[in-house]
Amino acid sequence: MTRQLHLNAFLMNTGHHEASWRLPESDPYAHVDLAHHVRLARTAERGTFDSLFLADGPQLWSSVGQRPAGALEPLTLLTALATATEHIGLIATASTSYNSPYNLARKFASLDIISGGRAGWNIVTTAGAEAARNFGLDAEPAHAERYARAAEFLDVALKLWDSWEDDTIVADKAAGVWGDDAKIHPPRHRGTYFQVEGALNVPRSPQGYPLLVQAGSSEDGKRFAARYAEAVFTAQQTLADAQAFYTDLKSRVRQSGRDPEHLKVLPGIVPVIGSTQAEARANERILEDHIVHTHGVERLESLLHLEPGTLELDAPLPADLPPESAIEGAKSRYTLVVELARRERLTVRELIGRLGGGRGHLTFAGTPEQVADEIERWFTLGAADGFNIMPAVLPSGLETFVDQVVPLLRTRGLLRTEYGPRRTLRDRYGLPRPANQHVTARPALATA
Template identity: 55%
Template sequence: MSQPRQLHLNTNVTGVGRHPAGWRTLENPRAIVDLNFYKEIARTAERGKLDAIFLSDLLALRNHAEGPSQALEPTVLLTALASATTHVGLIGTASTTFNDPFNLARRFASVDHVSGGRVAFNAVTTYDASAAANFSHDVPLSTEERYARAQEFVEVVTKLWDSWEDDAFIAEQHSGRYTDPARVHAIAHRGAHFAVRGPLTVPRSPQGRPVLVQAGSSEGGRALAARFADAVFTAQTTLPTAQVFYTEMKERVRRHGRNPEHFLLLPGLYPVIGGTEAEARQRKGELDALLDTEREVARLAGALGLAPDDLRIDAPLPYDLIAKVSRSDLPRGFIDSTVALARSEGLTVRDLLDRNPGAHRMIVGTPEQIADDIARWFHERGADGFNLNADVFPSGLAAFVDHVVPLLQRKGIFRREYEGTTLREHLGLPRPRSQYERGADAA
């Protein structure tokens, strides 16, 4: 008999939390460069039996006068966190636009060994002009160029991870045989963007290869995820649109000859938790009182490709103007999810600012309300789990672990203990064979 479907939960570490003013409430407002701050987050996630912690990344400094952004390089930080934890997965973001596949494949395989098989690579493209300027590009690549490069980049990375077969690393002291050269393969890749001989210098990792994640909902992102990814992080703000996305992506995966049950859809979720709904709203209100409304309007306008004067605080979004925006340097998934949320509930700009503003679905309420909502989306196939955003770390995550996780466990949809040691085991994913192993299917 097949095992019951299992809910999957990660915590998304962006800055010191999702709320823009959260850093103003911390004992250490410089926590973005404090290893102990991240250790507490990772240990809290592990105490709650979460699948993984997820680190986003930025390749250009922006809005730094207003508050903290991602600072430390993800794989370096995850290596340190691997020694502070034993089970929780470690997901790091890296750009396929401004990296080299050999170096990234080696880096993630190395951390997978160091962590005992708990690592995932979140492959993203980078559209930011400020980031391009940090990597000797006068202008960013077009959307088509970014995703064409990303497709080949991930293809090369998976080939390199597979370049050592499982039995290639012998280390036989009595015979003096260290490796089996017949089981270590040059990948001899030559494509439009990369020419990589291989093999990787690192033996096959504990998971076979690190878990591969993709974040985004654009057409290029969907195509990349359907071909390669084990899981997708996405912005979905309404259950009907999430169900459509869920069904579409599972079907795309099936068309690639892959098992859709081994492909996970994990929308972002932003819970603000209180013992009562009034307490939750009070917590949020205290944080919101620290915000500059004009600055938040300008931030929302910029993300939508509009000027601040295009938005009126107590009016709906200007849908006609948004429909005319065609810039390739904008987060398409954010725009689509924000518009879907605003239309579905008739929200004004002020309402949207109160809701994060539409980037990831926010629930302000009690543990029971949040657990019931999660269970509904899970059972109705809007999600296989969630990428959780805390308003402020570590307290927002601790509230979820202490008060929501036990309710999900009682519902029978979330683990009480880790049953495996690798991230693939947490996610219910099989260990892939090397594509160079005799009789293996190509990846």
């Protein structure tokens, strides 16, 4: 079968551009409107996307004066979207830093059951002191400690999802036996961060485990991805950087003893589409003209760990920024932003404009043909297995992509024309259903 693109729709209220909410077409209340999200999900499903994705964090992300702030809890929202769609995968972000394995494993298993096997988990370790203070901590845990906790969290979650064998339920009414207790396997986990005794209180779900997604590109993040991840969301600004990341991560997966084809690399792209290139650039300028630069400066100073008032709009970044090794927050995003500014010799004002659409993800303005060409180029030249599609404006940006770019990708044989009979999210990503560890460990019965 010809290799085909995996497309994920990254949905964010009125769009990924920070000024999208100011456009006449935008609804400032879209972020808490279920009908808005149903429309987006059905649009992505019409485009035969593999999945849709909701970001999240346990803190208020920005000043409410800047843009629509806050969001519906993603697992709750995706449960509603599961009833409004039939095929598309449903990926929620949830933190290993500020959750417990038992509750989170139960929620994802429940979503997988309700959706018929379409759940995915974007695993994050949550950087930032703001989130830490919401959970009784004075400061965020160190970067390495967050990933150590995440690894144990995943190990516990896998034990919980395997605590029921697939055929535990007998449902023998005549014998009065509902289930087989011998097929329940309590984790009885005692570790550094967690102690979890009992089996999950929901049966094993259609996929066994939700699709495991990860978004960190630091050294700790790549080690974690090589061990656990089945899809990786990444931000890359150039084809060369994307190729290097792709090759490195696939090599790490192979070295960990896994099949590199069982991890899909999906860079983010913010497509700004026009009928001509000039129209696309004009659409991009309209968005840039609506940026409030004081907000941009505040966010950039926070990302770069600078004191307020350090940056000047029409000057370059300071020359004496700390190295990535000194950063305990979002390490890979810090490095991406600094390298972008240095490489293209951007002023702070120009950098804010570049980051306004995708916070470091590739922004591409062009015609539908040019967008399809760029996607195909990265896909065929070893930089991506697919893309995280991040429309600058919603819902119009997603609708334009589905109506004008998707047909081109289908004509080129790069994207499915229909979903087909296989139903689970793992099926869409070409991944096997994980065997229950207790079943595979059981010795085979002797035969006569």
